[in-house]
Amino acid sequence: MSSAAMHELAMRHRLQWWEALPWAAGLAAFFLFPNYLAFGTQVLVTILFALSLDLVLGYAGIVTLGHAAFFGAGAYAVGMLAAHAGWNEPLSGLVAAALVAGLLGLVSGWILLRTHGLTLLMLTLCTMALLEQAANMFSGWTGGFDGMPGLSFTPILGLFEFDVLYFRTQYLYALAALLLGFAVVRVLVYSPFGRSLTGIRENLLRMHAVGAPVRARQVLVYAISAALAGVAGAVFVQATGYVNLAVLGLERAAGVLIILILGGYGRLYGAFVGALVYMLLEHTLSKAYPTAWQLGLGLTLMLVALFARNGIFGLGDALRRRWSAR
């Protein structure tokens, strides 16, 4: 290995200057688009959710169709605590949501991750559907199909009140939660633990052969990712003040998968680009032309699967390679 390559490998976890850009843009959007902060909050929550999926899908290579189960678990945890237990303090709510979703991820991962392929796809899908049906069935606790509207939460740290009209507090709150979640994910993927996950993704057999505790690591990353997804769900509920069955349906699970693939998985910032592009398009197109939106989305997915396997970022890489090859 050349010394330049070694240097690059040793330094790859260092912060680059451009990594400040998303956060600067996030803050700038707060001042530039004061009327769109509700939408902005949704984008930030979705980025966090997609980031949690990137950890299992992009880094550990676990293909799941049911990740919304954990988003929903966090969302319902916060919602039910607020509605039935009078637990309206937001920060401890986030911790509770992370614990509930993380525990669910730990248990379901421990049980499900012994399978793979189609069986694993089916089992993750079934787990999510099971939770959805349970939320529908125990309507006394969850509000059933209508969910729980009109939840209220106490000011953050007792200082910053949730802003029902303009979502100013919610936006910054979601941005802070995203920054925290991002820091966790970034540290994880560059740690030895993260490298061994990539090893498991690339060559399962070899990782078994070198004696890596494969299943324990898969279960652990599944639980961490679930906890992050739960935090995303909790922020969503605290920001909007309602929770309903849509938080854990197939549509949300497929949507976040699409977002991550569009952006490019296994590269941290794919979630940012994917969520922003997808939600902007959805926001502008889906209400006015729902059918055309679905048609375009379907065609895009087919094209991405056929030609652009690493999403928007992957396209950028390919162009750059072509450029530098000249």
Next chain:
Amino acid sequence: MDLASILLGGLAAGMVLFVVSVGLSVTMGLMGFVNLAHGGFAMLGGYAVVLAMRHWGLPFSAALAFGFAAIAALSVLLERTLYARLYRASELDQVLFTIGLVFVMIASVTLAVGPESQRVELPAWLDGQTDLGFLRYRSYSLALIAAGTLLMLALWLGFERTRTGAKIRAAVDNRRMAESLGVDVGRLFTLTFALGSGLAAVGGGLGAEILGLDPQYPLRYLAYFLIVVAVGGLGRVTGVFCAALLIGVLDFTLKIYFPKGGTMFIYMLTLGFLLARPQGLFGKRGT
């Protein structure tokens, strides 16, 4: 409702599940291709049947034959041009591609026909009640059970007693071994894909009376078709048959006794079953 009527209703629903899912099981077993768009072929088939009857005045059975042929042809076209590029791709790409295809199908049908649900006009001889001696039951459900059983027998004979069937079974069990013995698995796959999609189309037409027919059909029943295939075992006709009947009857019964939580039990049972036997009812371990 008494037990016999519940059983018959569940069996009829199970037969529809079988006709739709059997092709998915064989194609997934052959190529390991995760085809989430299979339900989309069933929906397109249902629409082909309904539109052929409405606009061309075809009788029900002729419309079913038309649906089979049209969707089989369409699926071969898609398989040769698009699916074939993804055989060696990762599961994730296959999932993504077929979800995209489902969206395109849903949007196309919505644009071409409209978002409202469609009704199949049953012929008069299927629309009434039949006296079975011990009870009177809907003729259509009985016809479904008879047709499904006949189809099962035909497929079973085709699988177990013909040369092509033997090749398919060999390729499902060990694709590389079959290929090195000179079996053209690619062509076999195109053949089974066409047959499977055609059967799904027939199932869409036959089942419109029970499952309904509207553009959201492929997403609504996706989990059911996948559950039937996963429980039945990949590439196992008899397994899919038993799984479809089991799930049809369980679903029908549970929805009558527990209208709110009926589906929950299906998912719970599937979870437990797949954890105990990830290879399905009759699948072999390690394939």
